[in-house]
Amino acid sequence: MELKDYIAPMYEGEELIKRLAVQPAYDDSIRNASVAERLMALSGLYDMYIPTDMTVEIYYKLYLGLVHSLSRKRTSASNIQLYENYKAIKGSSYHGILGGVDSFVITGSSGIGKSSAISRAISVISSDKIIEIKAPYQKIIPFLVVQTPFDCSLKSLLLEILRRVDEILGTKYLFNSLRTRATTDILIGTVSTVALNHIGVLVLDEIQNVANSKNGKNLVGSIVQLINAGGIAIVFAGTPAVIPFIQADFMLARRLMNLNYNPLPYDQKFHSLCKIVFMFQYTKGKCELTEEIVSLLYKYSQGNISVIISLIIEAQESAIRCGQEVISVEVIQSAYEKRLRLLGCFRSPQNKRYVAPSKGTFSLPIDNVQNTENEHLFADIVVKSKAMKVSALERLRQYNIPVEEVDV
Secondary structure, three states: OOHHHHOOOOOOHHHHHHHHOEOOOOOHHHHHOOHHHHHHHHHHHHHOEOOOHHHHHHHHHHHHHHHHHHHHOOOHHHHHHHHHHHHHHOOOOOOOOOOOOOOEEEEEOOOOOHHHHHHHHHHHHHOOOOEEEOOOOEEEEEEEEEEOOOOOOHHHHHHHHHHHHHHHHOOOHHHHHHHOOOOHHHHHHHHHHHHHHHEEEEEEEOHHHHHHOOOHHHHHHHHHHHHHHHOOEEEEEEOHHHHHHHHOOHHHHOOOEEEEEOOOOOOHHHHHHHHHHHOOOOOOOOOOOOHHHHHHHHHHHOOOHHHHHHHHHHHHHHHHHHOOOOOOHHHHHHHHHHHHHHHHHHOOOOOOOOOOOOOOOOOOOOOOOOOOOOOOOHHHHHHHHHHHOOOHHHHHHHOOOOOOOOOO
């Protein structure tokens, strides 16, 4: 029996969407319940997850990465690499002979659901279970998710990986490393060995922290050693701010694919998503989804699903508490102004305009959609300016951002 046979089969189509989705149990009769019961049931919407094209693509990439990582374990090459890692732990020169498999970086603006998509994909692939083989005995963590340290300390990251492995498998890798006061070079050998034996795919979340630390460049460069000696897929997830750091390291850049995502465009899929969320109403009066409401939701969310769900929850909570008992344009506007206005400075209009499909009667107004690019961070503007070979200063001025050039 091969190691890949220990994971769930690869799903597709409607079956995959059904397994990725998370929707709370709902009965229309809840609208006649008490205020307390309805508010409690309404809070269950925070656990809702609606899969998008991004979720599906991430699922397939993670699945294939796990399969290829598992195929490298228990091979003659992995045995040789284990011996090389052992020599590195003992202080000899480092040699990485395996190389990485299917490593990639997932980028997108904050809040679009990258981490949630990864989490849902992992739960469908492995159900958060450990792969346990009896003969010869071995335990493998299909996906190990670790947060990138805020200070981008390589040693802190390596120790955190060992801590998480110990927590899941009940081993003592961290204790042994701390007891012997292992150096960073020794820790790289130790973590590479642990990865070969016990990890399928390593996910480094919040990788954009490298852009805010002087240690970022060193951390990104050192990960090449983990890819070569660990023989596993390493997945990075963060904002586009990490791209310049990866591009600056050719050895790492050539090993990674970039999956870049934006919030949902203003199209029919956005309307379908709003329709799903609007199915869960806990006010006594029922509100029909109109073009005006869809347009308003996009204005406030700019295609960010988590903002849409939060806005609908806050609007219903306000309507229930105030006795209005129905969702309306005015209630949604009030909920945004009172609860979510802090998000206003982060909203980034899409540069995609909706074209109504040939079939169907639904048509979305586009007057309030600004024809601007999806750039809301200085780093995003600078990165895209470099790619287009234009002046970043001129691009900043286009966004009415005051810029002053100073001689140095």
